[in-house]
Amino acid sequence: MRGPGRWWRRKSTLAKVEAYTRWSFHFMMLVEFSVAGGPLLGQLVRGERSGAAGPGPTVLLILLVAGHCALCGVFASRSLDWHRGQRARPTRLLWILGTATVAVAATTAVLVGPGGLGGTDRNVDDAAFGTFALVMAFGAGTFTLGMRNRRWVLAGVVGFAAGSGLVALVCGALGAVALAAAVVVLFAAGFFTLTYVLSLWLLNVVHELDEARETRTRLAVAEERLRFGRDLHDVMGRNLAVIALKSELAVQLAQRERPEAVAQMVEVQRLAHETQREVREVVRGYREADLSSELAGAKGVLTAAGIDCTVTGPAVGLPAQTQSALGWVVREAATNVLRHGDPRWCAVEVRVLEERAVLTVENDGAPDGAAGPGRGSGLIGLRERLAEIGGTLRAGPTGDGRFLLTAEVTLPSGAGAGADPTDSDVLPGGVESGRFRIAGTGSEVTP
Incomplete structure (x- = not known):
């Protein structure tokens, strides 16, 4: 445990928050597989123990759910990079995820038979209904990570909820069951979407705080440079202006062969030495620390x-x-x-x-x-x-x-x-x- 501990301590606060957010998104894959695939695993074990034949459809559904979970994890990671400006928007993967979500849900309804989602022949198959609804809900929540506009996010959640009800009807479910599936997907997808949005908001806030901290440091350095420049200007500006005027006067007097030119140059020399001394004092005061x-x-x-x-x-x-x-x-x-x-x-x-x-x-x-x-x-x-x-x-x-x-x-x-x-x-x-x-x-x- 010492190695992972050092790896975590070496990270900055910003890196820790980003790692926490990224692994939280990955953890949602395990949640989806546990909740949506768990009943199927239980059904498979019960079927094998009872000697029931035909476990093939259940195994296929478990594999489809596992593949859907992995696809959601990859898309969530790339979407996080896109939100942080580290890669382009994963548009192709976005449509692949949406299509795969509908396909896995529809396959679930088809493989369990005509009445598996609540047809006229028998009651609702709880495992099939749970897998159908949760795959649609997790897929919809992850799908909205590829959007930034809030209206499009809301439209995506509502669209997946309405689509789940339509798919259930097409697969032979009763109207009440289709409506129940749409409601479950709406609320579950809304919860997952809200979780993702809040996580991204928190990560953006931490990034902005880190950038503000760097900006404050740069401003402090710039302010110190301005102060030093202002002190140099106050010390040298006046003396250099006088030196320039007296030098110009000395040139004119020298051109007229007037003896006052020497006195003016002596004054220029005195001002230059005084300016040099004052600059040393400014630099000495700047370099000394109390x-x-x-x-x-x-x-x-x-x-x-x-x-x-x-x-x-x-x-x-x-x-x-x-x-x-x-x-x-x-x-x-x-x-x-x-x-x-x-x-x-x-x-x-x-x-x-x-x-x-x-x-x-x-x-x-x-x-x-x-x-x-x-x-x-x-x-x-x-x-x-x-x-x-x-x-x-x-x-x-x-x-x-x-x-x-x-x-x-x-x-x-x-x-x-x-x-x-x-x-x-x-x-x-x-x-x-x-x-x-x-x-x-x-x-x-x-x-």
């Missing part, structure tokens, strides 16, 4: 994605370089949690030991094997960043679908003294410093 802000941001992002996030540890009192490096680790780890696997919870902990600051990020739902999130280029960059300040980074699966990332940074002597666990200063975002805990499903803060 640990407390990144912790609060990671908690908010993961909670918005439906992940129970817990953050524990001191967020202040660390050197600026250490906070910046650990902040980048938190940012990259939160990105990997969202990008890899299908996590339900994530725990982030910051610990200040004697001469070390240790950050751990653990989550479930990680893919098995060494090819998981531990080999991403982002983590390689984090290792290089931490190595510059004497830190290390370890990341990898720990078993049972869990993934653990650990970052350690050596602190200067006395650097962690300010991180008093009893400190009650409030950090930006309403997160208290010292030992604190942020529950991913609420606003509880426990110092």
